[in-house]
Amino acid sequence: MSTFLYIIKRFIQAVPLLFIISIIAFTLLKCTPIDPLASMRANPSVSRSAIKAEEERLGLNKPAPVQYFYWAGNALQGNLGISSTGAPVIERLTAHAGNTLMLNILVILLTWTIALPSGIYAAVHRAQFIDKVFGILSAIGMSMPAFLLAFLLMVLALVTGLLPIGGLTSADFGELSFFDQVIDIAHHLIIPVTVLTCISLAGIQRQVRSNLLDVLRADYVRTARAKGLPENRVIYKHALRNAINPLITILGFEFAGLLSGAALTEMVLSYPGLGKLTLDAMLTKDMNMVMASIMMGAIMLVTGNLFADVLLKFTDPRISHD
Secondary structure (H helix, E strand, C coil), X not given: CCHHHHHHXXXXXXXXXXXXXXXXXXXXXXXXXXXXXXXXXXCCCCCHHHHHHHHHHHCCCCCHHHHHHHHHHHHHCCCCCXXXXXXXXXXXXXXXXXXXXXXXXXXXXXXXXXXXXXHHHHHHCXXXXXXXXXXXXXXXXXXXXXXXXXXXXXXXXXXXXXXXXXXXXCCCHHHCCHHHHHHHHHHHHHHXXXXXXXXXXXXXXXXXXXXXXXXXXXXXXXXXXXXXXXXXXXXXXXXXXXXXXXXXXXXXXHHHCCCCCCHHHHHHCCXXXXXXXXXXXXXXXXXXXXXXXXXXXXXXXXXXXXXXXXXXXXXXXXXXXX
């Protein structure tokens, strides 16, 4: 089967999966005891007619199955509905998705740039001092909660005054030149990028080391060394090529988390991304916004898995789409 036909087949298979996910998510949201109009009902200045009008606007006066099919029909037409704030859901999503996408792309690039060479070096120098240092740092990184590291860096930034705390831009951002705006955004990204990179780096570095160690013990690696091949060629051309397959799968999951993998860090640092937006929508039971966020994450997961499977085909000729 060609790669193109395989991709088409996977997308067709994803349709019922996304349909099931949407039903489960909608049902769970309906089971939560949160009233999206609680603040209006508690306000004595808001009339009953205004509350009823809001219920009609949000479709809350219809049975749950009718609400779902109404939402699904609009979603298939590209209309994600209106959020509880009165703004179109698509506008709020796009306004925050770019910030989360920028953050997570930087994190993935930085993480893999550091994790691959450090994991390879630790595997080649197994049980030596540098390997033990990497092991200690990885253990710290894997055991450190993201929100705790974010809080510690915020305290450090507050004490030293070297870095901005929270947000993505300064108060005078609109008055700055283009170059200064880029510098300002980069300055605000230092803490969230550092937090997410440190948390992701530990696990991936250990995975690279573990996979490469398994391959270095293989018979064909011993044979290559016995033939007198240079050590760099044995490691990078023969061993690493076979050790990288599980890492591609991990990369696929990281791609799936591009729009949702930084939710907790975004909330702690008040970063204007999808994580904070989704949580606020959950607390107010903003059905349209939450459903759009969940389905976006599901689509990214399906796409990430497909991306990893296709990439595996190119890195390992033994894998067949059939």
